[in-house]
Amino acid sequence: MDAMGENPKSEVAGAQSVDRALSLLSLVAAGGGADVPMTYLTERTGLSRPTVRRLMLALIRAGLVDQDALTRNYALGPESQVIGLMAQRRFPLLDVAMESVIAIAAESGDSSFLSIRRGLYSVCLHREEGSYPLRTQALQVGARHPLGIGAGAMAMLAALSDEDLQEAKTENAAILAERYPNYTEATIDAHVAATRERGYALNPGLYLANSWGIGVALHAPTGDVLGSLSIAALDFRLTPERQPELAALLKREAAKVEFKLKKRLKSKSA
Helix, strand or coil: CCCCCCCHHHHHHHHHHHHHHHHHHHHHHCCCCCCECHHHHHHHHCCCHHHHHHHHHHHHHCCCEEECCCCCCEEECHHHHHHHHHHHHHCCHHHHHHHHHHHHHHHHCCEEEEEEEECCEEEEEEEECCCCCCCCCCCCCCCEEECCCCHHHHHHHHHCCHHHHHHHHHHHHHHHHHHCCCCCHHHHHHHHHHHHHHCCEEEECCCCCCEEEEEEEEECCCCCEEEEEEEEEEHHHCCCCCHHHHHHHHHHHHHHHHHHHHHHHHHHHC
16 A cells, blocks of 8 residues: 555556446447447457456446346446436537538438547437438447548548647557558548548548548637538449539538537627
8 A cells, every 4th residue: 555545556456447347338339329239348348258247237337328138238328318418518519510410411412410529539429311212321320430430530530730630540540450441541641631632521432332421520619629510422422523512511511510619608608
């Protein structure tokens, strides 16, 4: 023990357990509402089945996770919804942007998305379906990808400062190599440069073949990269002639969202 009567080893072990439990909670949340099996959690974390079970029991006791009595799979619990609602009051991006996401889907006829930046990752907050009957399944609510994967996440990555961009590339290098083989460093660099030059990100089926996307970044009133608005459709829907039109639509709605965020910030500080 140290001079304060605390055990440094116990503190480290406790912090590690918290980190692992939160990682498991994020994996369950990334299921987008679908149940997640134990095998998925052990494979993604590299943890043993008993360790995952012990941590999941703690999350269940806290109400953050539920377990299906028949399948034994896991899903978010009621307390997660409460926390989500409280967080939404603090960061009201979904409320502010919902009108724009609906407008994008209605005007384009394609699927539109609102994603938020969480550190070096992008998380899909909302998906709005357009009227076109054939749809891509590239991105679902709750899906979590490293910055750069997909049009919205690439728009966020390209909007970062060069220093933050390099940090994201370095920190995510291992997971990109393991899970996203089409996203080499050279490919990411080329897409970042193209995104910055044209003013919007274009994903030409790098994540899912035949599924293309266009995205623009959303900035907080502070100037920080907050999230993105994007459109995804089958490749024949995103022709070169149509891409600038959709990009203009996204930029128009992004400007509206950012204006609303600034207005809310002013009203709170008044």
